[in-house]
Amino acid sequence: MGTALNPSYFMVLSAALFAIGLYGALSRKNAIAVLISIEIMLTAVNINLVAINKFLTPEAFIGQIFAIFVITVAAAEVGLGLAIIIAIYRNRHTVDLDDFNWMKW
Amino acid sequence: MVDFALTHAWLVPLLPALAFVIIVFLTRPWPKLSGAVSIAAMFSSFVLASSVAYGVFTNPGFIERPLIYSLRWFGMEGFTVDVGVMLDPTSAMMLFMVSMVATLIQIYSTGYMHGDPQYSVFFSYLSLFAASMLGLVISSNLLQMFILWELVGLCSFLLIGFYTFKISAREAAKKAFITTRIGDFGMLLGLLFLQIIFGTLDLAGLAERVPHYEQYGISLGLLTLIAILVFIGPIGKSGQFPLHVWLPDAMEGPTPVSALIHAATMVVAGVYLVGRTLFLFSEVPGAAEVIAFIGAFTAIFAATIAITQREIKRILAYSTVSQLGYMMLALGVGSLSAGMFHLWTHAFFKALMFLGAGSVLHALHDKADVWEMGGLIKKMPITGWTFVIGGLAIAGIPPFAGFWSKDEILVVTLEYARQGHALGYLLFFLASFTALLTAFYMWRMIFLTFFGKEKPENHPHESPLSMTFPLLVLAALAAVGGLIGTPWANVWGKWIHFGHPHHGEPNYGLMFFSVALAVAGIGLAYRLYYQDEEKKLAKQLAERYQPLYKLSYHKYYIDELYQWFTRQVVDASAAVFYWFDIHVVDNIVNGLAGATKLSGQGLRYFHTGRIQTYALVFFLALLVITVVLAFGSPTLAGSMGGVHS
Numbered sequence: 140m141g142t143a144l145n146p147s148y149f150m151v152l153s154a155a156l157f158a159i160g161l162y163g164a165l166s167r168k169n170a171i172a173v174l175i176s177i178e179i180m181l182t183a184v185n186i187n188l189v190a191i192n193k194f195l196t197p198e199a200f201i202g203q204i205f206a207i208f209v210i211t212v213a214a215a216e217v218g219l220g221l222a223i224i225i226a227i228y229r230n231r232h233t234v235d236l237d238d239f240n241w242m243k244w
Numbered sequence: 245m246v247d248f249a250l251t252h253a254w255l256v257p258l259l260p261a262l263a264f265v266i267i268v269f270l271t272r273p274w275p276k277l278s279g280a281v282s283i284a285a286m287f288s289s290f291v292l293a294s295s296v297a298y299g300v301f302t303n304p305g306f307i308e309r310p311l312i313y314s315l316r317w318f319g320m321e322g323f324t325v326d327v328g329v330m331l332d333p334t335s336a337m338m339l340f341m342v343s344m345v346a347t348l349i350q351i352y353s354t355g356y357m358h359g360d361p362q363y364s365v366f367f368s369y370l371s372l373f374a375a376s377m378l379g380l381v382i383s384s385n386l387l388q389m390f391i392l393w394e395l396v397g398l399c400s401f402l403l404i405g406f407y408t409f410k411i412s413a414r415e416a417a418k419k420a421f422i423t424t425r426i427g428d429f430g431m432l433l434g435l436l437f438l439q440i441i442f443g444t445l446d447l448a449g450l451a452e453r454v455p456h457y458e459q460y461g462i463s464l465g466l467l468t469l470i471a472i473l474v475f476i477g478p479i480g481k482s483g484q485f486p487l488h489v490w491l492p493d494a495m496e497g498p499t500p501v502s503a504l505i506h507a508a509t510m511v512v513a514g515v516y517l518v519g520r521t522l523f524l525f526s527e528v529p530g531a532a533e534v535i536a537f538i539g540a541f542t543a544i545f546a547a548t549i550a551i552t553q554r555e556i557k558r559i560l561a562y563s564t565v566s567q568l569g570y571m572m573l574a575l576g577v578g579s580l581s582a583g584m585f586h587l588w589t590h591a592f593f594k595a596l597m598f599l600g601a602g603s604v605l606h607a608l609h610d611k612a613d614v615w616e617m618g619g620l621i622k623k624m625p626i627t628g629w630t631f632v633i634g635g636l637a638i639a640g641i642p643p644f645a646g647f648w649s650k651d652e653i654l655v656v657t658l659e660y661a662r663q664g665h666a667l668g669y670l671l672f673f674l675a676s677f678t679a680l681l682t683a684f685y686m687w688r689m690i691f692l693t694f695f696g697k698e699k700p701e702n703h704p705h706e707s708p709l710s711m712t713f714p715l716l717v718l719a720a721l722a723a724v725g726g727l728i729g730t731p732w733a734n735v736w737g738k739w740i741h742f743g744h745p746h747h748g749e750p751n752y753g754l755m756f757f758s759v760a761l762a763v764a765g766i767g768l769a770y771r772l773y774y775q776d777e778e779k780k781l782a783k784q785l786a787e788r789y790q791p792l793y794k795l796s797y798h799k800y801y802i803d804e805l806y807q808w809f810t811r812q813v814v815d816a817s818a819a820v821f822y823w824f825d826i827h828v829v830d831n832i833v834n835g836l837a838g839a840t841k842l843s844g845q846g847l848r849y850f851h852t853g854r855i856q857t858y859a860l861v862f863f864l865a866l867l868v869i870t871v872v873l874a875f876g877s878p879t880l881a882g883s884m885g886g887v888h889s
Binding site for chain 2: 161164165166173236237239240241
């Protein structure tokens with residue numbers, strides 16, 4: 140460790156990851172790719188949690204516990220998301236999000 | 245036994261209530277058993293009530309300090325309601341009188357209702373009615389009293405409309421219920437005021453606090469308003485003008501019900517309530533005057549109607565209205581003693597006369613017109629002679645019960661006038677004139693019904709013992725029941741009074757005057773309806789004063805007036821409100837729905853169905869919120885729960 144580690148490094152990394160994830164989630168047409176992008180955003184959040192915990196309350200593990208929760212929930216979410224995508228694929232033979240617009244008026 | 249009775253006085257109303265439950269749930273298919281259960285419960289309750297009365301009337305301490313015990317029913321911050329029992333000479337007297345009359349009426353009903361398909365139901369209603377009334381009498385709290393008051397009203401509704409196959413009975417039941425509800429609403433408002441201002445509805449607590457009403461920050465004017473609001477309840481319940489209209493129609497019920505309603509229970513509940521809350525009315529001379537005048541006016545008003553009516557029960561009904569006016573008059577001039585005394589004697593002779601009338605109707609198969617009767621006393625000696633005793637009592641012939649109480653009322657009214665109250669002598673005149681009319685119309689009825697020529701088409705027969713026994717007991721009480729309140733040894737006034745006991749010297753002049761009035765009334769009736777076999781003079785008089793006769797016969801057209809008011813005013817305003825409802829309220833509601841639908845139709849084009857567009861909107865919104873929280877105004881940030889450094 141040491142003085143070289145500045146919290147802003149983690150912040151920048153996390154923000155960059157988040158932005159990448161967001162861009163992917165909003166722009167990719169493939170549902171699987173969108174799912175992956177969301178996972179990247181979650182990872183960005185996890186990095187933030189763990190890093191800030193280190194600098195604010197090094198004795199407590201609040202951030203880490205949160206991160207573990209996020210990972211757990213993310214696992215479930217991915218499982219569910221993939222199941223939905225597979226179900227849609229079986230019906231429609233596509234995973235292109237532009238075709239998933241039948242929820243409108 | 246006496247101590248047990250005093251501490252368990254709540255059993256008195258509970259026993260008939262239990263009988264009601266037993267009959268409804270268990271013994272309904274067996275009429276005889278139901279009747280037996282009901283009478284057994286009522287009689288036990290009478291025995292208990294007698295012990296209570298004995299206990300109270302052997303302990304003069306109860307006059308000043310009533311025996312009160314209560315339970316907390318519910319309570320919250322600054323508002324508690326207790327239910328309890330309050331025993332003092334007044335309530336003990338009522339308890340004794342109501343339970344006794346109710347027992348006699350139930351015994352009578354076994355004969356009168358014999359063979360009725362709804363026999364069990366009838367007894368269950370009678371039991372519930374008696375239970376409510378007995379509960380009302382011993383209530384220590386005005387809210388408790390109000391609840392039982394409404395229960396009494398409900399039972400009267402059920403009993404008046406007992407013959408559900410008769411349209412007139414159903415109409416009369418509704419009329420009674422609605423009319424008394426109008427009064428009850430005023431009373432409820434009054435009770436709410438009392439609770440809000442004085443913080444309690446306990447009779448004892450109110451009696452302590454009301455005289456110091458200024459400390460509670462209210463003026464005499466407001467207290468007068470409250471007192472009058474409370475009095476509206478008794479106006480409805482006790483058939484005072486202008487809410488008397490239901491009472492004569494209540495005749496549609498079976499006759500024992502009429503006796504129960506008119507003599508012992510429902511109608512005297514109003515008088516009793518005024519007696520109980522006399523501490524309130526004595527504080528506000530204005531309200532007391534209102535009571536006295538409404539009472540006196542009702543007395544003369546109903547008496548002038550009664551002189552031309554033809555149906556036997558209707559005459560008795562108007563006489564009840566008139567006598568209730570008498571009681572109110574006594575309370576209005578401030579004499580609890582005289583008012584309650586008349587209530588006591590009236591209960592006996594009026595129950596007697598109603599049951600007698602029931603016996604007559606029973607014998608004549610519900611032929612009710614007194615002009616079609618005549619000479620019945622030969623065939624129905626017990627009914628006839630007991631009825632005559634009732635007639636002597638109500639007319640005020642000494643030594644029968646009615647004389648003493650009526651005389652007492654005249655005495656206190658005269659005293660009231662002498663104390664310099666404006667119009668006091670008018671009250672006295674109205675009361676005296678009513679006494680004359682009462683003697684006249686009662687004896688008109690008696691001469692027409694029981695004396696004179698027998699009508700060949702009638703085949704009367706004496707009623708069975710179950711019906712004549714109550715008549716005999718009540719006749720005995722109507723004969724001697726007033727002797728406890730004679731001016732020479734006024735035991736009654738010593739026990740039941742408000743403020744200082746009344747120590748009047750016997751007023752022989754007034755006594756002579758009231759006897760003269762009664763004799764004059766009876767004499768007039770004798771001349772017109774007995775001596776004159778063809779009733780020529782009576783018919784001539786009716787011809788000559790036809791407008792007056794018609795006015796009286798049609799009860800001053802009060803019913804028609806109310807009908808007109810309902811048709812013209814109520815229905816017309818209902819039409820206006822109906823129009824308002826259809827055209828304004830509905831349009832507002834439909835307009836709101838239409839606006840929602842239109843905006844939905846417009847906004848749905850923003851719904852692209854493309855999930856990534858939605859996600860983009862979420863993100864942008866989040867961004868806006870974050871920016872606002874970070875750089876926006878502190879108040880907004882604070883209100884949104886953000887932490888602003």
